[in-house]
Amino acid sequence: MPDTAPYIIAPAPDAPRLTRAVEGVDHDGQSQSISVVEERPLTIFLNAQEIVTAMTIGDYPEYLALGFLRNQGMLKDGEAVLRVDYDEELETVVVRTGGQTTYEDKLKKKTRTSGCAVGTVFGDMMEGLEGLELPSSEVRTSDLYALAQRINTTPSLYLEAGAIHGTVLCEGPRPLVYMEDVGRHNAVDKIAGWMFSEGVGPEGKMLYTTGRLTSEMVIKTALMGIPVLASRSGFTAWGVEIARQVGLTLIGRMRGQRFICLSGEERLIRDADPASVAPEAKKHRRKSAGDT
Amino acid sequence: MPDTAPYIIAPAPDAPRLTRAVEGVDHDGQSQSISVVEERPLTIFLNAQEIVTAMTIGDYPEYLALGFLRNQGMLKDGEAVLRVDYDEELETVVVRTGGQTTYEDKLKKKTRTSGCAVGTVFGDMMEGLEGLELPSSEVRTSDLYALAQRINTTPSLYLEAGAIHGTVLCEGPRPLVYMEDVGRHNAVDKIAGWMFSEGVGPEGKMLYTTGRLTSEMVIKTALMGIPVLASRSGFTAWGVEIARQVGLTLIGRMRGQRFICLSGEERLIRDADPASVAPEAKKHRRKSAGDT
Numbered sequence: 216m217p218d219t220a221p222y223i224i225a226p227a228p229d230a231p232r233l234t235r236a237v238e239g240v241d242h243d244g245q246s247q248s249i250s251v252v253e254e255r256p257l258t259i260f261l262n263a264q265e266i267v268t269a270m271t272i273g274d275y276p277e278y279l280a281l282g283f284l285r286n287q288g289m290l291k292d293g294e295a296v297l298r299v300d301y302d303e304e305l306e307t308v309v310v311r312t313g314g315q316t317t318y319e320d321k322l323k324k325k326t327r328t329s330g331c332a333v334g335t336v337f338g339d340m341m342e343g344l345e346g347l348e349l350p351s352s353e354v355r356t357s358d359l360y361a362l363a364q365r366i367n368t369t370p371s372l373y374l375e376a377g378a379i380h381g382t383v384l385c386e387g388p389r390p391l392v393y394m395e396d397v398g399r400h401n402a403v404d405k406i407a408g409w410m411f412s413e414g415v416g417p418e419g420k421m422l423y424t425t426g427r428l429t430s431e432m433v434i435k436t437a438l439m440g441i442p443v444l445a446s447r448s449g450f451t452a453w454g455v456e457i458a459r460q461v462g463l464t465l466i467g468r469m470r471g472q473r474f475i476c477l478s479g480e481e482r483l484i485r486d487a488d489p490a491s492v493a494p495e496a497k498k499h500r501r502k503s504a505g506d507t
Numbered sequence: 508m509p510d511t512a513p514y515i516i517a518p519a520p521d522a523p524r525l526t527r528a529v530e531g532v533d534h535d536g537q538s539q540s541i542s543v544v545e546e547r548p549l550t551i552f553l554n555a556q557e558i559v560t561a562m563t564i565g566d567y568p569e570y571l572a573l574g575f576l577r578n579q580g581m582l583k584d585g586e587a588v589l590r591v592d593y594d595e596e597l598e599t600v601v602v603r604t605g606g607q608t609t610y611e612d613k614l615k616k617k618t619r620t621s622g623c624a625v626g627t628v629f630g631d632m633m634e635g636l637e638g639l640e641l642p643s644s645e646v647r648t649s650d651l652y653a654l655a656q657r658i659n660t661t662p663s664l665y666l667e668a669g670a671i672h673g674t675v676l677c678e679g680p681r682p683l684v685y686m687e688d689v690g691r692h693n694a695v696d697k698i699a700g701w702m703f704s705e706g707v708g709p710e711g712k713m714l715y716t717t718g719r720l721t722s723e724m725v726i727k728t729a730l731m732g733i734p735v736l737a738s739r740s741g742f743t744a745w746g747v748e749i750a751r752q753v754g755l756t757l758i759g760r761m762r763g764q765r766f767i768c769l770s771g772e773e774r775l776i777r778d779a780d781p782a783s784v785a786p787e788a789k790k791h792r793r794k795s796a797g798d799t
Binding site: 476 | 526531546547670747764766
């Protein structure tokens with residue numbers, strides 16, 4: 216029986232601040248009004264330190280900030296967050312911690328470094344993978360199929376406006392938190408921020424994403440302690456290599472009855488007959504117009 | 508008559524260093540060997556200064572470095588580049604200029620800033636847009652259709668392995684340089700690096716990309732001085748807004764006979780009947796597996 220428990224957080228495709236009507240002229244010279252996703256800068260501060268400006272649709276700025284700092288290793292387990300202040304007008308969010316964070320120490324040593332989040336900080340992320348142990352877990356293929364079907368038919372900004380990525384935190388057959396963003400990494404960071412805020416652990420969880428399984432996506436999932444990462448998209452060779460190194464179950468190209476498991480296949484319990492899975496309805500298929 | 512002049516640079520889907528065979532197990536429990544794109548770190552230095560680590564497929568590292576520095580405003584017009592040294596083993600590329608660059612001055616003033624390329628440097632990129640004038644230009648819809656058809660059927664890493672973006676520099680009906688990369692921004696940067704190296708100007712050129720038309724993509728194109736940007740994918744509200752501010756012709760969702768022009772429609776010359784355009788062959792349609 217399909218799971219019908221409500222999402223804890225679901226997309227809000229009708230929220231007025233997330234989309235805008237944009238006028239254009241089509242191939243036949245006809246005027247068209249199109250619902251288009253917003254994209255706004257959000258500057259994240261850790262105490263007095265400006266860390267990064269992310270381009271985001273703008274929902275859940277506090278979760279995005281907390282999750283970004285967590286996933287970059289700038290906020291450790293057990294670190295006390297005193298306050299998170301979002302200023303809509305200034306487009307800033309400030310995360311205030313009790314003491315000075317590790318990151319501020321590091322900055323002093325490398326004052327001349329100006330790296331991208333996938334630059335300087337990337338080395339630090341790889342460091343965090345050493346000795347990492349992901350929780351043991353089982354993945355039923357019946358759950359995989361049920362999740363994909365439910366996620367793809369859930370009203371979302373993607374179905375409303377396209378040009379956006381989605382990531383969903385799942386547990387067994389149930390999708391818990393479904394975040395969307397113009398940047399696929401932001402969607403994952405918002406989930407990490409929610410888990411940190413709510414004290415939700417990674418045991419028994421799975422991440423489903425619409426985006427590609429690149430090295431950075433695999434590293435983020437592993438650092439979050441989540442043992443399973445599935446996507447409807449493709450993957451890079453290094454993404455697969457890292458998943459194998461850390462023992463993460465990696466599943467790509469999930470569409471209709473199809474998928475390919477690239478790492479951690481021992482977690483799969485094949486309790487569903489692929490032939491019984493209905494193909495994706497055309498209107499729910501992600502077109503590349505939307506998810507590139 | 509379709510243009511059949513060869514590309515100056517075309518994708519090299521058979522180059523051994525760009526893809527790797529990866530083993531997986533499919534939905535039926537069958538082993539599969541899949542051709543997958545590589546993803547490697549490349550650290551870009553400007554003289555003695557480490558700037559960024561980009562994740563890239565690894566072709567044309569010199570063009571990527573030059574184009575990244577150009578597009579971030581760290582290498583100005585007329586700045587003398589003495590040498591570009593790529594070290595495959597160290598995964599670094601060092602761009603050496605005659606004098607100290609503007610960027611190094613800026614760094615001294617902001618030594619405690621550690622921003623992403625879309626962070627700190629983003630403000631600088633917006634600055635460069637003030638007073639920008641793009642060359643006047645005409646865009647024939649017959650050329651648009653011919654370009655899309657030719658690009659989509661050109662052998663590429665995308666058609667071979669998926670999970671990759673493409674960007675093509677075009678002139679009239681002719682695609683000149685077709686770059687691919689795991690990061691859609693890298694593909695654009697490699698084109699900017701080629702233009703800088705070869706002294707090719709933006710007049711009469713158009714960029715075609717498989718990726719979404721986000722603010723950063725529009726800003727890059729405008730800073731490169733290219734007056735027309737077209738994509739088969741969607742767009743964000745801010746991307747459209749910036750294109751209108753700078754007078755850039757922005758065309759999205761180009762598939763088969765369809766497209767939508769969101770800005771700069773006065774450059775379009777509608778000399779083709781959309782009804783005469785053949786739909787895209789299924790095997791050349793970009794699936795979201797590939798271009799998310």
